[in-house]
Amino acid sequence: MTQPLCQSILANVSHHLSDSQKIEIIAKHFELIMETLGLDLEDESLRETPFRIAKMYVKEIFSGLDPSTKPHITLFENKNGYSEMLVEKDIIFNSYCEHHFVPFFGKAHVAYYPHKRIVGLSKLNRIVQYLAKKPQVQERLTVEIGNVIERELQTDDVAVVLEGKHLCIASRGVEDVNSVTRTSYFNGKFAEREIRNEFLKQLDTK
Numbered sequence: 001m002t003q004p005l006c007q008s009i010l011a012n013v014s015h016h017l018s019d020s021q022k023i024e025i026i027a028k029h030f031e032l033i034m035e036t037l038g039l040d041l042e043d044e045s046l047r048e049t050p051f052r053i054a055k056m057y058v059k060e061i062f063s064g065l066d067p068s069t070k071p072h073i074t075l076f077e078n079k080n081g082y083s084e085m086l087v088e089k090d091i092i093f094n095s096y097c098e099h100h101f102v103p104f105f106g107k108a109h110v111a112y113y114p115h116k117r118i119v120g121l122s123k124l125n126r127i128v129q130y131l132a133k134k135p136q137v138q139e140r141l142t143v144e145i146g147n148v149i150e151r152e153l154q155t156d157d158v159a160v161v162l163e164g165k166h167l168c169i170a171s172r173g174v175e176d177v178n179s180v181t182r183t184s185y186f187n188g189k190f191a192e193r194e195i196r197n198e199f200l201k202q203l204d205t206k
C-alpha cells in the first residue's frame with residue numbers, strides 16, 4: 001500500500017491529481033479491499049475489477065467532483081415575456097449515497113418563474129445530473145439543485161421535488177424495495193401555499 005498517500009495529504013493534493021493518477025490510486029486501494037475480503041485477484045473475471053471501478057468513479061459516477069464538468073448555462077432574453085410557472089418534470093437522476101456508496105436514483109421535478117431571462121430547457125436536466133454525480137444525500141442534492149437554478153437563472157422563485165429509490169434501503173438493512181423518498185425545496189413565490197400546491201398538482205397529473 002502506498003503509505004505516504006495517507007488521507008490528510010491526499011485531501012490536499014487530490015485537486016491537483018490528474019484523472020489517470022486518481023484512477024491508479026483508487027484501483028490500488030480497491031485491490032486491497034478485494035484482497036482483504038479474500039477474493040482471488042488472479043481470477044480472470046476479477047483481475048480488472050479494481051481498475052474498472054476506479055475508472056467508473058473518476059470518469060462517470062463521481063465526475064461531478066471535478067468542477068470543470070459543470071455545465072455551461074446560457075440564458076436567453078425572455079422576449080415573449082413568459083411569466084407563468086415553468087415546470088420540467090421527470091428528470092432522471094442517478095446518484096450515490098455517501099453513507100453506503102450504493103446508488104440512489106429517481107426523478108427530479110423542477111419549476112421556476114422566469115423573469116428577464118429564460119434558460120434552454122435541457123440545461124435544467126444537465127444541472128440535476130451534474131450535481132448528482134458525486135457522493136450525495138438526497139436532502140443536499142435537492143437544496144443544491146434549487147440553489148444552482150436560483151443563481152444561474154437569477155430568480156428566487158424556484159421549486160424542486162426529488163423522488164428517489166435508495167439501494168441502501170432496498171438491498172440491505174431493512175430491505176424495503178418499494179419505499180420512495182420524497183424531498184422538496186421551495187423558495188420565493190413557491191413559499192406561498194397556493195402556488196406550491198399548483199406545482200405539486202402538476203406533478204400528480206401524469
Ligand SMILES: [Zn+2]
Pocket residue numbers: 097098099100101166168169
Ligand atoms: Zn445509504
